[in-house]
Amino acid sequence: MAYYASTHPEGRQPGRHFLQIPGPTNVPDRVLRAMDNPTMDHRSVEFGKLGQEVLANLRHVFQTQGPVVIYPASGTGAWEAALTNTLSPGDTVLMCRTGWFATLWHEMAQRLGINAIFIDTDWRRGADVPAIEAKLAEDKARTIKAVCVVHNETSTGCTSRIDEVRAAIDRAGHPALLMVDTISSLASIDYRHDAWGVDVTVAGSQKGLMLPPGLSFNAVSEKALKASETAKLPRSFWDWKAMLAANATGYFPYTPATNLLYGLNEAVKMLLEEGLDNVFARHDRFAEATRRAVRAWGLEVQCAEPRHYSSSLTAVRVPEGHSADGLRAAIAERFNMSLGNGLGQLKDRVFRIGHLGDLGDLQLLGTLAGVEMGLRIAGIPVKAPGVQAAMDYLAGNA
DSSP: OOOOOEEESOOOOSSOOOESSSSSSOOOHHHHHHHOEEEEOOTSSSHHHHHHHHHHHHHHHTTSSSOOESSSSOOOHHHHHHHHOOOTTTEEEEEOOOOOHHHHHHHHHHTTTEEEEEOOOSSSOOOOOHHHHHHHOTTOOOOOEEEEEEETTTTTTEEOOHHHHHHHHHHOOOOOEEEEOOOOTTTTOOOOTTTTOOOOEESSSSSTTTSSOEEEEEEEOOOHHHHHHOSSSSSSOHHHHHHHHHHHOHHHHHHHHHHHHHHHHHHHHHHHOHHHHHHHHHHHHHHHHHHHHHHHHEEESSSOOGGGGSSEEEEEOTTOOOOOHHHHHHHHHHHHHEOOOGGGGGTTTTEEOOOSOOHHHHHHHHHHHHHHHHHTTTTOOSSOHHHHHHHHHHHHHH
């Protein structure tokens, strides 16, 4: 009998891959099984029922009574939809540079012909609410048409206080729309579209919603819908009007991502079965356990403001003279685990531990164990066992 060596350059790595980047996240078996169905006729009666169920249940996740639009696209598409449906060429928007993804949204706005004012930060905290309020107060001519904020900045692990941003807009008495990117926070961190007076919420499928990439979302207020009636930026694929007209009966104006919608329906049911408050508490608990591990190791969390700590991920700074990318590579090779890389000005300076989506205690502890072993292999000094610190916290806070 002949035996053949693996053709993979490193050979086969046994065991499951630990996908611990801050999205895409692990897809639960229930969602995979739901997607593993024959593709449905997207003009059939059955599909209309599926569409209506999905669209109705999604409102609970966004915590809104208003419409939610689904696009077959990444979150980047939902960014564009938010801007093109509400703004006109030359309009001014106010943005806050909290990290890499806020920077990309700003670049998109500029490419679309929007004048985007950018409030800078040190990438170690959320949006600068006093600076936003000051800019709005200065805008006596009311030229600023929208305030755009990333709720959870995936590159830094900092979460902005959207309730405080809304309060700042209200104190300034400014009519600007409030647009919020929740791509890495929806269904992971408490978020309230209606209660916080958000006009357009942007989201994606591949993080807290526990799906593969491929769907994006806009939750839309009445004020935003009114703005869309006079907005002049070109739009066709992204047009809310066509989508909402078809959605009224559960259908779409063009071919939808049918099997992803099967999965979305199942994922939303799972979230509602667990209860959103429990989902948020679970993520809060895992985030605190992770931060305790980081502190025990003697490392520094990128987010410097505790009020802005993210419950979706933790970005960890490596000491001077060490490579975050080298650490990630060693962990991937030895332990078959993926961690998030540093982006923009944080390239090779941080690694990011994703603890969002379909995650349990043992998965988190396995993740932290892989990081701790990787730190030792990479020669990064470790002061104390971080996994033990996390275990102690989890055991005492069931």
